[in-house]
Amino acid sequence: MRSYDSLSDHDFELLIADLLGAEDDVVYEAFARGADQGVDLRRLTSTGLDIIQCKHMLKSTYPQLKSAAAAEAKRLAALSLSTWQYRFVTSQSLTPRRKSDLAKILSPWISRDDQVLGADDLEGLLNRHPEVERAHIKLWLASAAQLDERLHAATWARSRQLHTEINAWLPRYVENQSFWEARKRLRAERVLVISGPPGIGKTTLARMLLADAAVDGYKPIEVSTDIDEAFEIVNDHDARAFYYDDFLGSTFLQDRLAKNEDKRLASFMRRCSSSANNLLVLTTREHILQQAVSWYEELELAGLPIRRFLLELSAYTRFDRARIFYNHIWHSKEATDTVRRALLDDDAYLTIIDHPNYNPRLIEYITGLTGPGLDAESRVDYLAFALGVLDNPDRIWERAFTQQLDEHGRALLIAVAITGTPIVVDDARCAFESLLAFRGDAPSQHDFRSALRVLDDSFLRSSEQSEETFIAVVNPSVEDFVANWLARNPDVAMAAINSAVFFEQLMWLYGRLKSAEKVRALVRTALLNGVQRCFESKNPAWGDVRWSGSTRKHKWREPTRYEDRLVFVHSLLSTEGGIALSSWFEEKLDATASGWRNHVRDPSRPVKLINALRQAGYPVSLHVIEAARDGLAKANYTYAWSELAKLRTMTPEAFPSHINQKLVASCEECINGQLIDPTDIEDEDELYSIRQSAEAMGAWNPGLKDLYARAADSIHERAEEADEPDDNEPDRNSPSMSPAAEHAAITALFARLEESLSQDG
Secondary structure, X not given: OOOOOOOOHHHHHHHXXXXXXXXXXXXXXXXXXXXXXXXXXXXXXXXXXXXXEEEOOOOOOHHHHHHHHHHHHHHHHHOOOOOEEEEEEEOOOOOHHHHHHHHHHOOOOOOOHHHEEOHHHHHHHHHHOHHHHHHOHHHHHHHOHHHHHHHOOOXXXXXXXXXXXXXXXXXXXXXXXXXXXXXXXXXXXXXXXXXXXXXXXXXXXXXXXXXXXXXOOOEEEEOOOOOHHHHHHOOOOOOEEEEEOOOOOOOOHHHHOOOOHHHHHHHHHHHHHOOOOEEEEEEEEHHHHHHHHHHOHHHHHOOOOOOEEEOOHHHOOHHHHHHHHHHHHHHOOOOOHHHHHHHHHHHOHHHHHOOOOOOHHHHHHHOOOOOOOOXXXXXXXXXXXXXXXXXXXXXXXXXXXXXXXXXXXXXXXXXXXXXXXXXXXXXXXXXXXXXXXXXXXXXXXXXXXXXXXXXXXXXXXXXXXXXXXXXXXXXXXXXXHHHHHHHHOHHHHHHHHHOOXXXXXXXXXXXXXXXXXHHHHHHHXXXXXXXXXXXXXXXXXXXXXXXXOXXXXXXXXXXXXXXXXXXXXXXXXXXXXXXXXXXXXXXXXXXXXXXXXXXXXXOHHHHHHHHHHHHOOOOOOHHHHHHHHHHHHHHOOHHHHHHHHHHHHHOHHHOOHHHHHHHHHHHHHHHHHHHHOHHHOOOHHHHHHHHHHHHHHOOOOHHHHHHHHHHHHHHHHHHHHOOOOOOOOOOOOOOOOOXXXXXXXXXXXXXXXXXXXXXXX
């Protein structure tokens, strides 16, 4: 039996209009109604009106449905209509006896039991008209067994969390033309970059596309750290939909893509574009996307701006905005009768729908569905509260932060937010205790648990993954708020810097506070001390990994990336001074270089570090460059050879003739082995990168050309054998309305709130 729990009463009526319209091959229109009318859908026929009354009363009992039917009978008696056909439709399951009871209550307008339709009747109609269910995306996703099966599959570690999130926001989602346009482009182009301002609904749209793809047979895969996670599991045989949220980050764009991720990301985009089995959805803020395209030629060559789907407020019609607000109010337990009456007085809901700062994230907040909820004061003067948030969106969290959180709650929120990544409970506790200890407080284990309990599902969100509990801010606006709060409160900012336990916290703080005049001078000295204290700290970020022989993804702590930390420290020294750190910096650089001789985890990082230091005028010693050279040569795979060629171009003094000849010979041997057995080469794009690496090293020769051609044929044959997923394209176009018709539709929509108040007494 299908579930209608994700539908509001208005969603249910639109479904019934389409469903009975398909069954009868006619078109029904929604009728502008209020609390004194008994008509939801109608059409005019040659013999009179055909009227349908819809009753979608979530979690209601049968006696309540009977009472509602009796109320409808009174309304019908007041309507002077001579000839008509009347049907009563409910989402409740009805036995034959209950149908007869309802028919008697609604007599003489209903003369036959089959004019009363319950959930079982709707089940049969939906089975006969699957195109209607497919066009109503909320019902389709909520009822699709395939979605539940896909999201519980062991191949995706975060499936349970996604399932929880979908169940939470699907009822509030409003299907609009943006979804269908984005879906059409994604299925045609295979890659879609959703960009737009904060809070506009990018993540929601991306997850809807991901869930929709899962129902069509794609395995959903979330990329949480960088695109290497996708490269590890992509192939051309299984249908997979990859989702990379906020892929350029909210700050530190240059650091986010500094490890050649621009090239690997561009390569992955090209791979998905040419594959019948892979989809890629990415989200980012629009201004950061524009910076990325201007900074990184690879992203522009990959068509990043062309693949952009810009989501703006203008994408939502006035009626879309009204439906979004209505759905949030309808599903919110926080929206009491007092709140609803405040919205109905003088059509006050229009001031929210038409507010210039309207966006879905703020609507979530003012309806109590995210954040700390609505307190008694907010409910008493709800309109003032809601308009206050919309007038000052940057202060969305401030009232709850200052008035509803104690000192421990604020400390835990700051400790988690400045880390800039989801962190495990033990790391959160460590950061929390360090911040309070700096202030002279000694919290107990109970204090941490109590603070977390208050913040969970308001400012923070916890999730279980790979037997670890992770804590993160509930959405990016919380980080924005914490940054602004610290910029206005120097004492708190200094405490955060001086108590930092992770180096990445210092990087976050510098990036967010370096332009804040009120705290910049104070931050400078504290950071120079902090980088020495935290340089050896573990990395608080966790990534996904698959153990050998396992299909499941597991969480593991990301390694400490000393190269990135040294780049940051040198940048800090160059801009903020700090000559006293020179000997310390040299010591850490030498220690990092010594590690390269044993193992280079990421070939791009030594090259990036040496390049950044040389461009800044730092005299990198020859033994540091030689350590990078030897470590890259020992890695002995395509990407390492490519980075080694860059290092040779950058520092030819470290590549004397006899050493260069040995390196070229080793590269040629490695490439030859890959081409003889191309089993591990996933696609033509990867094959071409192998050739590029050989050419860059000077190891490409005529003897490799035949091997290259045979490898290309083998990869092409594999691609042709791959099964293709179902990419059906439902026909769904949002009808356009005149301003007058749109206003009438909004008025009719919110009249339902008045009706619900009258039913509740």
